[in-house]
Amino acid sequence: MSTNALTISEVDKIYGTGSGSVHAVRDLTMEVAKGEIVALLGSSGCGKTSTLRMVAGFEDVSRGSISLAGRRIETLPPVRRNVAMAFEGYSLYPPLTVRDNIAFALKVARLSRSEVDGKVVGIARLLEIEDILDRYPGSISGGQQQRASLGRALIRQADLYLLDEPMGQLEPQLRAVLRGRIKHYIKERGLTAILVTHDQTEANALADRIAVMEGGVLQQFDTPAMLKERPVNLFTGTFVGEPPMNVFEAHVKGDDRQLSLTLADGFSLNYAADAFSHDVREELLKREKVVIGVRPYAVRRSAEGVPATVSTSQWLGDQTHIAADFGGHLLVLVEHDRTRLAAGEAINISIDPHNLHIFDLAGGTAISHGMELA
Amino acid sequence: MDHTSPLETIFRRVALGVILVFFLFPIFWIVLMSFQTNEQILRIPPRVFFSPTLSNYKALISGELITTVGSLKLTFMHNLWNSFFLSTTSVLVALVLGVPAAYAFARFKFRLGEDIAFTLLSIRFAPPLLILLPLSLLFNEIGLSDTYIGLIWVYQLICLPLIVWIVRGYFEDISPDIEHAYRIDGHSWAQTFFRIAVPLARPGIAAAGLLSFIFAWNNFVFALILGSADKQPVTVGALAFVTAAGISYGQIAAAIVLSILPTLALALYAQRYLVEGLSLGAVKG
Numbered sequence: 001m002s003t004n005a006l007t008i009s010e011v012d013k014i015y016g017t018g019s020g021s022v023h024a025v026r027d028l029t030m031e032v033a034k035g036e037i038v039a040l041l042g043s044s045g046c047g048k049t050s051t052l053r054m055v056a057g058f059e060d061v062s063r064g065s066i067s068l069a070g071r072r073i074e075t076l077p078p079v080r081r082n083v084a085m086a087f088e089g090y091s092l093y094p095p096l097t098v099r100d101n102i103a104f105a106l107k108v109a110r111l112s113r114s115e116v117d118g119k120v121v122g123i124a125r126l127l128e129i130e131d132i133l134d135r136y137p138g139s140i141s142g143g144q145q146q147r148a149s150l151g152r153a154l155i156r157q158a159d160l161y162l163l164d165e166p167m168g169q170l171e172p173q174l175r176a177v178l179r180g181r182i183k184h185y186i187k188e189r190g191l192t193a194i195l196v197t198h199d200q201t202e203a204n205a206l207a208d209r210i211a212v213m214e215g216g217v218l219q220q221f222d223t224p225a226m227l228k229e230r231p232v233n234l235f236t237g238t239f240v241g242e243p244p245m246n247v248f249e250a251h252v253k254g255d256d257r258q259l260s261l262t263l264a265d266g267f268s269l270n271y272a273a274d275a276f277s278h279d280v281r282e283e284l285l286k287r288e289k290v291v292i293g294v295r296p297y298a299v300r301r302s303a304e305g306v307p308a309t310v311s312t313s314q315w316l317g318d319q320t321h322i323a324a325d326f327g328g329h330l331l332v333l334v335e336h337d338r339t340r341l342a343a344g345e346a347i348n349i350s351i352d353p354h355n356l357h358i359f360d361l362a363g364g365t366a367i368s369h370g371m372e373l374a
Numbered sequence: 375m376d377h378t379s380p381l382e383t384i385f386r387r388v389a390l391g392v393i394l395v396f397f398l399f400p401i402f403w404i405v406l407m408s409f410q411t412n413e414q415i416l417r418i419p420p421r422v423f424f425s426p427t428l429s430n431y432k433a434l435i436s437g438e439l440i441t442t443v444g445s446l447k448l449t450f451m452h453n454l455w456n457s458f459f460l461s462t463t464s465v466l467v468a469l470v471l472g473v474p475a476a477y478a479f480a481r482f483k484f485r486l487g488e489d490i491a492f493t494l495l496s497i498r499f500a501p502p503l504l505i506l507l508p509l510s511l512l513f514n515e516i517g518l519s520d521t522y523i524g525l526i527w528v529y530q531l532i533c534l535p536l537i538v539w540i541v542r543g544y545f546e547d548i549s550p551d552i553e554h555a556y557r558i559d560g561h562s563w564a565q566t567f568f569r570i571a572v573p574l575a576r577p578g579i580a581a582a583g584l585l586s587f588i589f590a591w592n593n594f595v596f597a598l599i600l601g602s603a604d605k606q607p608v609t610v611g612a613l614a615f616v617t618a619a620g621i622s623y624g625q626i627a628a629a630i631v632l633s634i635l636p637t638l639a640l641a642l643y644a645q646r647y648l649v650e651g652l653s654l655g656a657v658k659g
Contacts, residue, residue, distance in 0.1 A: 056554070056558055057557075057558070058550075058554050077557070077562075077563070078554065078557045078558045079557055079558070079560050079561060079562055081558075083558060084558065084559075085554070085555070085558050087551045087554065087555055088551075089549055089551050091549055091551035091552045091554065091555040092552075092555075093552060093555075093556070093570065094574065095573065095574075104559065105559045107559070107560075108559065108560035108561075149555075152555070152559075156559070
């Protein structure tokens with residue numbers, strides 16, 4: 001018996017047949033450990049919801065296998081998979097009150113009335129919907145319906161909890177509070193959960209590991225920190241992080257003493273050769289051109305840097321976002337102090353070599369992060 | 375808030391009145407006729423005031439029509455029962471067959487699905503007279519002519535397409551995720567269908583059932599050809615009042631009043647229910 005709760009193995013999902021078919025999920029393999037919270041992160045149509053629905057049993061698996069708690073489940077009907085799910089569209093039963101909707105999920109568990117009542121009130125308190133328990137889904141707001149739907153999923157005893165955009169409709173303050181509570185609730189009970197989201201703040205806050213998907217392909221499956229520090233390719237690099245990573249194409253030139261990355265005439269980032277490991281240097285010098293990426297937080301202004309021209313500067317209350325023209329490219333940098341810069345003002349930019357992410361020009365796969373090979 | 379001007383209000387009421395009179399006057403007149411003797415009805419000019427008589431209803435209910443020529447046996451009450459029995463059974467059969475079919479068309483994509491659904495609908499395009507001749511020959515052959523079963527079967531041509539197409543629309547409006555939620559909480563497909571899908575589509579099922587009941591009730595030509603006096607509904611039975619001694623308008627009027635009562639009662643009852651069901655509107659979330 002492995003410690004994996006869920007194993008998705010070489011799964012494909014193809015909708016339709018022939019020329020009109022859509023390959024929604026391609027050769028997806030991932031493992032979720034027991035007690036882990038995993039987020040499927042990606043933009044619309046990336047295959048994350050298809051994946052969730054295949055695990056739940058609402059979509060057939062075109063190829064591959066899915067195992068949950070040591071059982072093969074891809075051909076079982078939803079009722080026999082023992083998973084709980086909160087739906088993006090809430091899907092509450094209109095003729096039942098919120099209380100009954102939540103309690104309904106426990107019907108199969110055959111608990112005593114008082115036990116059910118206690119559980120419902122407990123979860124309702126957690127989600128702050130105690131005062132609307134006796135109202136009908138039609139008469140409460142979208143956010144309240146969403147919490148009721150979440151309650152209906154979390155109250156159950158299941159091997160896996162599937163949460164489809166569980167907090168999309170909530171107000172920001174409430175969202176922050178509930179994120180913490182739900183994470184605590186899941187962790188305290190050692191539950192395993194997969195959440196689907198396109199909100200990276202939510203994924204970062206809730207998930208132990210994040211699976212970034214694009215075009216039906218799993219791009220990277222890693223902890224939030226690793227996704228930021230060591231993105232495996234250009235897609236994850238630019239998708240994860242707010243504001244997004246700055247990327248530029250650059251010519252590589254170098255010898256024994258120095259290495260320069262040239263964006264355009266007169267816009268070169270020059271580094272001493274020993275700023276990079278030998279292997280990195282060798283990899284880079286094999287190529288004429290690479291893509292370099294740098295997080296907005298890692299861009300520094302310094303007197304001896306490369307010149308750039310400020311185009312806008314915004315104080316967001318806790319940080320300044322500065323957009324600058326950098327050798328014909330847009331560069332965004334973030335500073336934590338309030339910086340007053342006028343449009344058109346000249347600044348000098350420098351980037352520490354250990355903050356550089358370098359990607360292959362053709363495939364977008366990462367070559368190096370900082371001084372190390374990817 | 376009311377933004378309508380007094381003039382508009384008045385105009386609206388007048389227009390409503392005109393429409394009501396236009397549609398309800400014939401029925402009102404028939405109700406009046408049903409309480410008059412043939413002589414009173416045929417008076418020229420007709421009068422609104424008369425001394426009412428219950429003789430028409432008596433004749434219908436007792437089953438004996440006294441004419442100048444002699445007395446005539448009437449099977450009207452039996453016809454009324456036939457109408458009731460045929461329509462109710464046909465609608466029930468059509469609901470049992472049609473609601474699951476509608477669900478299948480709404481939820482599942484299968485080969486030829488659209489074609490089958492459209493074929494069902496196209497049955498309603500075909501003029502009944504076109505299929506009657508082959509149908510009556512066939513029914514004679516297999517011994518189904520002049521049986522309730524045969525008529526109920528033929529009535530499916532009327533009821534089934536209506537039910538399938540109306541109820542399908544309702545099923546399509548229900549988010550499949552509501553059913554998914556129910557299934558993932560540990561219920562089988564069948565439980566989901568009966569406990570979630572059907573109750574949520576109930577307004578649609580009621581509307582479709584009501585409509586097909588009225589259509590079945592009003593059917594004339596199938597029953598005329600495929601059933602004998604014994605099995606005929608009121609629509610055909612009313613022909614009996616066209617006798618050798620002339621047309622008994624009074625009895626026809628009384629027969630009409632009696633035969634619209636059940637559908638009227640059903641419509642009034644179901645209307646309240648329909649409005650309630652439709653205004654619930656919480657299904658789409």
